[in-house]
Amino acid sequence: MTAGRIGLYLFLLSAVLFFAVPLYVMIVTSLKTMDEIRLGQIFALPRHFDLSAWITAWTAACTGTECEGIRVGFWNSVRITIPAVAISVFVGAVNGYALSFWRVRGSKLLFTLLMAGALIPYQVFLYPLVRAMATLGLYNSLGGIILVHVLFGLPLVTLLFRNYFVTIPEELFKAARVDGAGFWRILLEIMLPMAVPMIVVASMFQFTGIWNDFLLGLVFAGRDNLPMTIELNNIVNTTTGERLYNVNMAATMLTALVPLAIYFLSGRWFVRGIAAGAVKG
Structure with a gap:
């Protein structure tokens, strides 16, 4: 040796x-x-x-x-995490699909701004978000904390799906367009079924990030919706x-059991998604 x-x-x-x-x-x-x-x-x-x-x-x-x-915090985390993951992954998939194939005017600038926003620390946004949520009547509510997690998760999820969709041959998209398929039909019937490994990757990233979050839950969830991490503290x-x-x-x-279980059960799909383009530029 x-x-x-x-x-x-x-x-x-x-x-x-x-x-x-x-x-x-x-x-x-x-x-x-x-x-x-x-x-x-x-x-x-x-x-x-x-x-x-x-x-x-x-x-x-x-x-x-x-x-x-800690069971109270567990069920609060479930109520926060599941809808936040579902919404952010779906919206991120739509964004990544639109930025990859439709190339609307200003899409490159929009993508750049989205990625730039992801690099700014959460703490910079806290006070403006508190004011905005209070104005909308969502502060200290279940809907408010879900919306905050969706907003902060979109840059990463959009990047993952955009980098995955650019690896798909454009000829497939053009053939669907020739056959008369529109924006949503191509996405729902062609792109998303092909992107199952990436959906798993994005969902795992979002799930673990939201489940393990402390700061946003502490600021935005309210006393009746405190997630498991805060109850643990x-x-x-x-x-x-x-x-x-x-x-x-x-x-x-x-x-820690829930995110650990998800990683163990979905490890094969996670590796497939990463290898299929999650980290390609």
């Missing part, structure tokens, strides 16, 4: 340990009782697997003055005497 290959394996092993060790500590800590945790043996397996911390985190952990567990920072590290770890794992 050459020195280069040994170095590669050492690098890969280091990368795996960098991510796997904290995950291992979180999992075993969530399965221990507080008496075991106080022993300070963070790498030791639990003597008796105890799921009570997971049950408490889901149903009874305190997020401030309310002790209803409230659980970790709410103390009534003893700090329950096993409950905190269980709540953290519950928050």
Whole structure:
């Protein structure tokens, strides 16, 4: 075995340990009782697997003055993420399709401005968006936080679909036009069925970004729609005497399970979408 290959394996092993060790500590800590945790043996397996911390985190952990567990934030995240992903992916696909084939006047300038807006930090837009949402009556509402996620997700999703559609031969589009197909028929019956791998890629990017969001949910969601990440923060920072590290770890794992499951279940489609043009310019 050459020195280069040994170095590669050492690098890969280091990368795996960098991510796997904290995950291992979180999992075993969530399965221990507080008496075991106080022993300070963070790498030791639990003597008796105890799921009570997971049950408490889901149903009874305190997020401030309310002790209803992280399940409230879970369902809020579901109500926010699913429509925001669906709308942003569809609108981004329409934008990418229009910018790739129809080439309307000013499309290059529009695309440039869209990409430039994606490079500006979120914090710059917060105050203007708060004022705009308040004027529209959407501030601190479910519709408002969904709209904000759609707006911030459009540049990336548009770029992904635009770069995918430009790899499709233009002759296919021209043949459909000769046969009398219009804008929407070409998109719905030809382009979108061909772009299933890219739909999966864009949906995964959007889903994980929205599900893991903290700042936008904190500012725009309102008290009745706080997503799971904010509820997790409230659980970790709410103390009534003893700090329950096993409950905190269980709540953290519950928050991360959904995006992890999506990546594991859709990994093959994700790789296909990336290879099919997600990162082509």
